[in-house]
Amino acid sequence: MKKKEPKIRNASFTDARAIFDMIKKHPNELVPRSISDILQNIDRFVVCEVDGEVLGTVSWAVLPEIGSAKHPSVEIKSLSVDKSLRGTGLGRRLVRSAINHVKALYPEQIIVLTFTPEFFRKLGFVEVPKEKLMYKLYTGCLNCSKYDSPFTCPEVAMALTLKKKS
Numbered sequence: 001m002k003k004k005e006p007k008i009r010n011a012s013f014t015d016a017r018a019i020f021d022m023i024k025k026h027p028n029e030l031v032p033r034s035i036s037d038i039l040q041n042i043d044r045f046v047v048c049e050v051d052g053e054v055l056g057t058v059s060w061a062v063l064p065e066i067g068s069a070k071h072p073s074v075e076i077k078s079l080s081v082d083k084s085l086r087g088t089g090l091g092r093r094l095v096r097s098a099i100n101h102v103k104a105l106y107p108e109q110i111i112v113l114t115f116t117p118e119f120f121r122k123l124g125f126v127e128v129p130k131e132k133l134m135y136k137l138y139t140g141c142l143n144c145s146k147y148d149s150p151f152t153c154p155e156v157a158m159a160l161t162l163k164k165k166s
Protein backbone atom coordinates (compact mmCIF):
# COMPACT_ATOMS: atom_id res chain seq x y z
CA MET A 1 0.00 0.00 0.00
CA LYS A 2 1.21 3.51 -0.84
CA LYS A 3 2.57 5.49 2.13
CA LYS A 4 0.71 8.63 3.12
CA GLU A 5 2.25 12.05 2.45
CA PRO A 6 4.61 13.10 5.25
CA LYS A 7 2.97 15.64 7.56
CA ILE A 8 4.93 18.37 9.36
CA ARG A 9 3.15 19.24 12.61
CA ASN A 10 3.67 20.51 16.14
CA ALA A 11 4.70 17.78 18.57
CA SER A 12 2.57 16.66 21.47
CA PHE A 13 3.41 14.82 24.69
CA THR A 14 2.56 11.46 23.10
CA ASP A 15 5.44 11.99 20.62
CA ALA A 16 8.11 12.25 23.34
CA ARG A 17 9.23 8.61 23.19
CA ALA A 18 9.47 8.61 19.37
CA ILE A 19 11.42 11.89 19.43
CA PHE A 20 13.78 10.40 22.03
CA ASP A 21 14.35 7.36 19.77
CA MET A 22 14.97 9.50 16.67
CA ILE A 23 17.56 11.63 18.47
CA LYS A 24 19.21 8.51 19.89
CA LYS A 25 19.65 7.11 16.39
CA HIS A 26 22.04 9.98 15.56
CA PRO A 27 24.69 9.91 18.31
CA ASN A 28 27.37 11.40 16.07
CA GLU A 29 25.37 14.40 14.92
CA LEU A 30 22.94 15.14 17.76
CA VAL A 31 23.31 15.85 21.46
CA PRO A 32 21.34 13.20 23.39
CA ARG A 33 18.24 14.46 25.19
CA SER A 34 16.39 12.84 28.06
CA ILE A 35 12.67 12.09 27.90
CA SER A 36 12.20 14.62 30.70
CA ASP A 37 13.97 17.35 28.72
CA ILE A 38 11.89 16.51 25.64
CA LEU A 39 8.64 16.60 27.62
CA GLN A 40 9.49 19.92 29.25
CA ASN A 41 10.26 21.43 25.86
CA ILE A 42 7.63 19.65 23.79
CA ASP A 43 6.14 22.98 22.67
CA ARG A 44 9.49 23.68 21.04
CA PHE A 45 9.39 20.60 18.85
CA VAL A 46 8.03 20.02 15.36
CA VAL A 47 7.87 16.51 13.94
CA CYS A 48 7.41 14.83 10.59
CA GLU A 49 4.79 12.10 10.73
CA VAL A 50 4.36 9.38 8.10
CA ASP A 51 1.60 6.79 8.51
CA GLY A 52 1.38 7.57 12.23
CA GLU A 53 5.12 7.23 12.76
CA VAL A 54 7.48 10.06 13.75
CA LEU A 55 10.30 10.02 11.18
CA GLY A 56 11.64 13.54 11.53
CA THR A 57 12.29 16.00 14.35
CA VAL A 58 13.46 19.53 14.97
CA SER A 59 13.46 21.77 18.01
CA TRP A 60 14.74 25.13 19.18
CA ALA A 61 15.99 26.73 22.36
CA VAL A 62 16.35 30.32 23.50
CA LEU A 63 19.97 31.06 24.39
CA PRO A 64 20.70 32.78 27.70
CA GLU A 65 21.35 36.52 27.81
CA ILE A 66 22.57 38.79 30.58
CA GLY A 67 20.32 41.75 31.25
CA SER A 68 17.05 42.53 29.52
CA ALA A 69 17.94 41.68 25.94
CA LYS A 70 15.14 42.59 23.53
CA HIS A 71 16.26 40.18 20.85
CA PRO A 72 17.94 37.06 22.24
CA SER A 73 19.27 34.40 19.90
CA VAL A 74 17.58 31.09 19.27
CA GLU A 75 19.33 27.81 18.49
CA ILE A 76 17.97 25.15 16.14
CA LYS A 77 18.69 21.69 17.55
CA SER A 78 17.70 18.02 17.41
CA LEU A 79 17.16 18.07 13.62
CA SER A 80 16.78 14.58 12.19
CA VAL A 81 15.19 12.88 9.20
CA ASP A 82 14.95 9.09 9.00
CA LYS A 83 17.48 7.66 6.52
CA SER A 84 14.70 6.20 4.36
CA LEU A 85 13.26 9.68 3.70
CA ARG A 86 16.38 11.76 3.22
CA GLY A 87 16.79 13.88 0.13
CA THR A 88 13.07 14.48 -0.30
CA GLY A 89 12.94 17.97 1.20
CA LEU A 90 11.74 17.02 4.68
CA GLY A 91 14.79 18.42 6.49
CA ARG A 92 14.20 21.74 4.74
CA ARG A 93 10.48 21.69 5.63
CA LEU A 94 11.26 20.94 9.28
CA VAL A 95 13.79 23.78 9.57
CA ARG A 96 11.47 26.21 7.77
CA SER A 97 8.69 25.28 10.16
CA ALA A 98 11.00 25.88 13.14
CA ILE A 99 12.06 29.24 11.67
CA ASN A 100 8.41 30.26 11.28
CA HIS A 101 7.67 29.44 14.92
CA VAL A 102 10.76 31.29 16.10
CA LYS A 103 10.27 34.35 13.87
CA ALA A 104 7.21 35.34 15.87
CA LEU A 105 9.51 35.91 18.86
CA TYR A 106 11.70 38.43 16.97
CA PRO A 107 15.09 36.93 17.87
CA GLU A 108 18.20 38.70 16.64
CA GLN A 109 19.37 35.54 14.94
CA ILE A 110 18.85 31.82 14.69
CA ILE A 111 22.04 29.84 15.15
CA VAL A 112 23.08 26.26 14.60
CA LEU A 113 26.19 24.17 15.21
CA THR A 114 26.35 21.60 12.45
CA PHE A 115 28.32 18.99 10.51
CA THR A 116 26.16 19.70 7.44
CA PRO A 117 26.82 23.38 6.69
CA GLU A 118 25.81 22.95 3.02
CA PHE A 119 22.27 21.97 4.03
CA PHE A 120 21.92 25.08 6.24
CA ARG A 121 23.59 27.36 3.66
CA LYS A 122 20.77 26.48 1.30
CA LEU A 123 18.35 27.79 3.92
CA GLY A 124 20.09 31.15 4.18
CA PHE A 125 22.42 30.48 7.12
CA VAL A 126 25.97 31.84 6.89
CA GLU A 127 29.08 30.68 8.67
CA VAL A 128 30.08 32.73 11.73
CA PRO A 129 33.16 32.53 13.98
CA LYS A 130 32.50 30.33 17.02
CA GLU A 131 33.82 33.17 19.19
CA LYS A 132 30.61 35.03 18.36
CA LEU A 133 28.55 32.34 20.08
CA MET A 134 30.32 32.24 23.44
CA TYR A 135 27.02 31.89 25.36
CA LYS A 136 26.31 28.71 23.39
CA LEU A 137 29.83 27.39 24.01
CA TYR A 138 29.58 28.08 27.74
CA THR A 139 26.11 26.65 28.18
CA GLY A 140 26.27 23.65 25.84
CA CYS A 141 29.69 22.78 24.46
CA LEU A 142 31.37 23.18 27.85
CA ASN A 143 29.93 19.85 28.98
CA CYS A 144 30.74 17.95 25.78
CA SER A 145 33.64 15.51 26.10
CA LYS A 146 34.11 14.63 22.41
CA TYR A 147 36.83 17.21 21.78
CA ASP A 148 39.32 19.09 23.95
CA SER A 149 37.67 22.39 23.14
CA PRO A 150 34.78 23.72 21.02
CA PHE A 151 37.44 25.32 18.83
CA THR A 152 38.87 21.94 17.82
CA CYS A 153 35.37 20.48 17.27
CA PRO A 154 34.63 20.19 13.54
CA GLU A 155 31.04 21.42 13.93
CA VAL A 156 30.49 24.62 11.97
CA ALA A 157 28.77 27.60 13.62
CA MET A 158 26.15 29.26 11.41
CA ALA A 159 23.59 32.00 11.82
CA LEU A 160 20.50 33.33 10.10
CA THR A 161 19.98 36.99 10.90
CA LEU A 162 16.35 38.07 11.14
CA LYS A 163 14.65 41.44 10.93
CA LYS A 164 14.29 43.05 14.35
CA LYS A 165 10.94 44.37 15.54
CA SER A 166 11.13 48.16 15.36
Ligand SMILES: CC(C)(COP(=O)(O)OP(=O)(O)OC[C@H]1O[C@@H](n2cnc3c(N)ncnc32)[C@H](O)[C@@H]1OP(=O)(O)O)[C@@H](O)C(=O)NCCC(=O)NCCS
Pocket residue numbers: 026029030079080081082085086087088089090091092093112113114115116118119122
Ligand atom coordinates in the same frame (compact mmCIF):
# COMPACT_ATOMS: atom_id res chain seq x y z
C1 LIG B 1 20.76 16.91 7.66
C2 LIG B 1 19.40 16.25 7.39
C3 LIG B 1 18.39 16.75 8.41
C4 LIG B 1 18.94 16.68 5.98
O1 LIG B 1 17.63 16.19 5.77
P1 LIG B 1 17.03 15.88 4.31
O2 LIG B 1 15.58 15.68 4.46
O3 LIG B 1 17.81 14.81 3.66
O4 LIG B 1 17.34 17.27 3.56
P2 LIG B 1 16.51 17.89 2.33
O5 LIG B 1 16.07 16.78 1.44
O6 LIG B 1 15.46 18.80 2.86
O7 LIG B 1 17.64 18.74 1.60
C5 LIG B 1 17.54 20.12 1.33
C6 LIG B 1 18.75 20.52 0.49
O8 LIG B 1 19.95 20.30 1.24
C7 LIG B 1 20.81 19.37 0.58
N1 LIG B 1 21.40 18.49 1.59
C8 LIG B 1 20.74 17.64 2.42
N2 LIG B 1 21.62 17.00 3.21
C9 LIG B 1 22.83 17.42 2.86
C10 LIG B 1 24.14 17.12 3.32
N3 LIG B 1 24.36 16.22 4.29
N4 LIG B 1 25.18 17.75 2.73
C11 LIG B 1 24.97 18.67 1.75
N5 LIG B 1 23.75 19.00 1.28
C12 LIG B 1 22.70 18.38 1.82
C13 LIG B 1 19.91 18.60 -0.37
O9 LIG B 1 20.63 18.08 -1.46
C14 LIG B 1 18.91 19.67 -0.78
O10 LIG B 1 19.49 20.48 -1.77
P3 LIG B 1 18.62 21.06 -3.03
O11 LIG B 1 17.62 22.00 -2.43
O12 LIG B 1 19.64 21.73 -3.87
O13 LIG B 1 17.97 19.86 -3.66
C15 LIG B 1 19.49 14.70 7.42
O14 LIG B 1 20.51 14.28 6.55
C16 LIG B 1 19.75 14.10 8.79
O15 LIG B 1 18.84 13.82 9.55
N6 LIG B 1 21.07 13.89 9.13
C17 LIG B 1 21.42 13.27 10.40
C18 LIG B 1 21.24 14.22 11.58
C19 LIG B 1 21.90 15.57 11.34
O16 LIG B 1 23.00 15.68 10.82
N7 LIG B 1 21.19 16.66 11.78
C20 LIG B 1 21.66 18.02 11.65
C21 LIG B 1 22.26 18.44 12.92
S1 LIG B 1 22.65 20.18 12.94
